[in-house]
Amino acid sequence: MTAAGRMPRTVGSWHWLRERGMGATVLVAAISSAFGVLLLSATGFMGAWVKSDPYIGGGETVAIVVGILSVLLVGVAVYVAAIVTANTFATIVAGRTRRIALLRLIGASARSQRVEIARQGLIVGAMGAVAGLALGVALTAVLLSGARIAFDITADYALVQPVLVLPAVMVALTTWIGAWAGSRRVLTVTPLQALAGATARTHDEVSRARGRRVAAIALSAGGAGLLALGVAAGLVSPLGVVIAFVGGILSFTGLSLGAVQIMPPLLRLTGRVFGRSATARLAAENALRYPERSSRMAIGVVMGVTLVSMFAVANESVKGVMTASAGGAPPAEMSQIMDTFAGIMMGLVAVSAVIAGIGLVNLLSIGIVQRQRELGLLRTLGLTSPQIRQVVLLEAVHVTITSLVFGLVLGVAYGWVAAQSLLGSVAVPPAWSSPTLVAPAIPWMPVLVIVIATAVLTVAATVTPTRLATRVAPIAALAA
Numbered sequence: 001m002t003a004a005g006r007m008p009r010t011v012g013s014w015h016w017l018r019e020r021g022m023g024a025t026v027l028v029a030a031i032s033s034a035f036g037v038l039l040l041s042a043t044g045f046m047g048a049w050v051k052s053d054p055y056i057g058g059g060e061t062v063a064i065v066v067g068i069l070s071v072l073l074v075g076v077a078v079y080v081a082a083i084v085t086a087n088t089f090a091t092i093v094a095g096r097t098r099r100i101a102l103l104r105l106i107g108a109s110a111r112s113q114r115v116e117i118a119r120q121g122l123i124v125g126a127m128g129a130v131a132g133l134a135l136g137v138a139l140t141a142v143l144l145s146g147a148r149i150a151f152d153i154t155a156d157y158a159l160v161q162p163v164l165v166l167p168a169v170m171v172a173l174t175t176w177i178g179a180w181a182g183s184r185r186v187l188t189v190t191p192l193q194a195l196a197g198a199t200a201r202t203h204d205e206v207s208r209a210r211g212r213r214v215a216a217i218a219l220s221a222g223g224a225g226l227l228a229l230g231v232a233a234g235l236v237s238p239l240g241v242v243i244a245f246v247g248g249i250l251s252f253t254g255l256s257l258g259a260v261q262i263m264p265p266l267l268r269l270t271g272r273v274f275g276r277s278a279t280a281r282l283a284a285e286n287a288l289r290y291p292e293r294s295s296r297m298a299i300g301v302v303m304g305v306t307l308v309s310m311f312a313v314a315n316e317s318v319k320g321v322m323t324a325s326a327g328g329a330p331p332a333e334m335s336q337i338m339d340t341f342a343g344i345m346m347g348l349v350a351v352s353a354v355i356a357g358i359g360l361v362n363l364l365s366i367g368i369v370q371r372q373r374e375l376g377l378l379r380t381l382g383l384t385s386p387q388i389r390q391v392v393l394l395e396a397v398h399v400t401i402t403s404l405v406f407g408l409v410l411g412v413a414y415g416w417v418a419a420q421s422l423l424g425s426v427a428v429p430p431a432w433s434s435p436t437l438v439a440p441a442i443p444w445m446p447v448l449v450i451v452i453a454t455a456v457l458t459v460a461a462t463v464t465p466t467r468l469a470t471r472v473a474p475i476a477a478l479a480a
Contacts, residue, residue, distance in 0.1 A: 021092045022124055024362035025085060028355055029128025029175050030135065032081035035351045036074050036167025037136025038143070041159070045144055074167060079249060080303060082174040083256060084359035087296040089121060089182030091366045100186060114186040121179020122172065129168040129175075137164065216258030223251025227417050234421030235435040244421040248414055252303070255410075259295035263402065264288050267298075270402045274394060279387050282378075283394035294395075297363045298403045301457075304356030305407025305450055306414060312446040313415025314422075320441045321423055357457045364396060364465040389466040393458075396465075400458040404451065416440035 016022065093100070100113055141159055223246075230244025255262065271284030288294075368375070375388060383391075420438045 016120055017124070019092065021088050021362055021366050022120075024358055025088055025121070025124045025175065026128040026131075028081055028084050028088075028358055029125045029171050030132035031128075031351060031355055031358070032078065033129040033132025033168045033171045034136035034139065035132075035355075036078065036171065037133060037164050038140055038351075039074050040164060040167065041136075041140040041144070044161075074170075075245070075249070076307060078167070078170045078174050080307070080355050081171055082178045083303060084300055084355055085121065085125070085175050085178030086182040087300065087359060088362055088366075089117065089179045090185065091182075091293070091296060091363055093117065093183050093185050097185075110187050114180070114183045117183040117186065118176055118180040121182075122176035125172040125175025125179075129172040132171065133164065133168040136167070212257055213261065216254045216261070219250050219254030219257065221254075223247045223249070223254055226250060230421040231417055231424065234424035236425050238422050238425060240421040240424065241418060244417050248417070252306070252410075255302075256299050259299045260291045263295045263298050264291045266402045266406060267294060267398055270398050273401075274398075278383075279390045280394055282391050283398060286391070286395055293363075294399060297360055297396075298399045298406075300356040300359035300363075301400055301403035301454070302407040302410070304353035305404055305454065306410040308350055308353050308450055309408050309411025309447065310414040310418065312443045312450075313412050313440060314418040316441040316443040317416060317419035317438050318423060321419075321436065321438055353453065357461065360396075360399075360457065361461045361464065364392075364461055368392065368465040392466045393462045396458050396462045400454055400461075404454045408447065408450070412440060412442060 100110075103113060104110065137160065144159065226247025227244055228247075230240045230242075230247055232240070233243050234240025268284070268288060271280070271288075274280040274284070286294075378388060378391075379385075416438070419440075423438055424435050426436055
């Protein structure tokens, strides 16, 4: 035992980097960092383009809108990474319960162990952020060159700028913070738990967490208030979208914290669709018995679907306003600019769904490893390997279908708020007066793409977990 009750240092061998979940965290940080670099570069390039475009005539309003979108979307990228990282480390800590309890038993303090986990988060976050920075700059060079050729753009824009370091720094820090937040359960681990295996908290244990529930309600209510304020402020200035953005972040954070209360009833409704077979009932009950585990998997998918559908709805609503103001069809060149802008931004925003997908695969895999004893018991009770695989698949299907529907509902609401708070003060023909009321428009083709992509994600996410679930012999699993 080290002095002052500190946990024995194990980082010298770097063996913890091989722990399941760490590699995926590095990947999430790398994608998030590259995402931020691409966002800053793409929106900066589009800002330079619209300023130099003769049709727009160097309009400062468009440049301001593009700049606002750049800042907001970088914030979204960092937020997505933080949520996925916090959920990953929370699951990793659940798997380390027995080891943490043993260290507590020999005198290590909970705080020292939590600091060590947060330091590991900072290390993997920095590794991923640096790799993502290099990847983002390389991808930016390719994409901007292609855009110049494809659209005959002559705007001057420097490829390498000091501001591109900002996403990497933010991702490294938020990974550190996410690891710290995800390691909160360390403080509740007792030495007696050294005698038990790693288990997720049950529904009754989660229900007793009053502090989390109060924080979720406060954040959700405060966020909803700011969303309403953003819509009201948007009737006076386009900067209302900034207020709405903060409200969206707060309200979704509240939903994330309260997911353990929100998702189980929704999962129960979804479970009824799959009938009453033994495997279907096992899958449904697993999701309900350990709401923390299922909620962590669900919230990442909800976040990805919400973000993509939100932008699609906002873009379609803006195009609806433009079409109405033009008497049925917007000018061809403006329509081309809008479609190009929407295509680029939708491609960038879709990366957040990839991050969420990585989080789902990662959490499913970690969960299967931590549930080997449970799955071994099911094997000894008579379930075959195909039935075990079906249980794991149905659990993932429950989560993704529920998350898909919930995310689409949130996406439509957030998308309308974004469009209304951005365009509410803009005077459009034929009245040429404000306020402008924006009707929510749902783009059915992007929604169909989201549904198909979610189905593909479900299948892909279960490949590794189902293989892990049936790899260990029943007796060996029970002895783990």
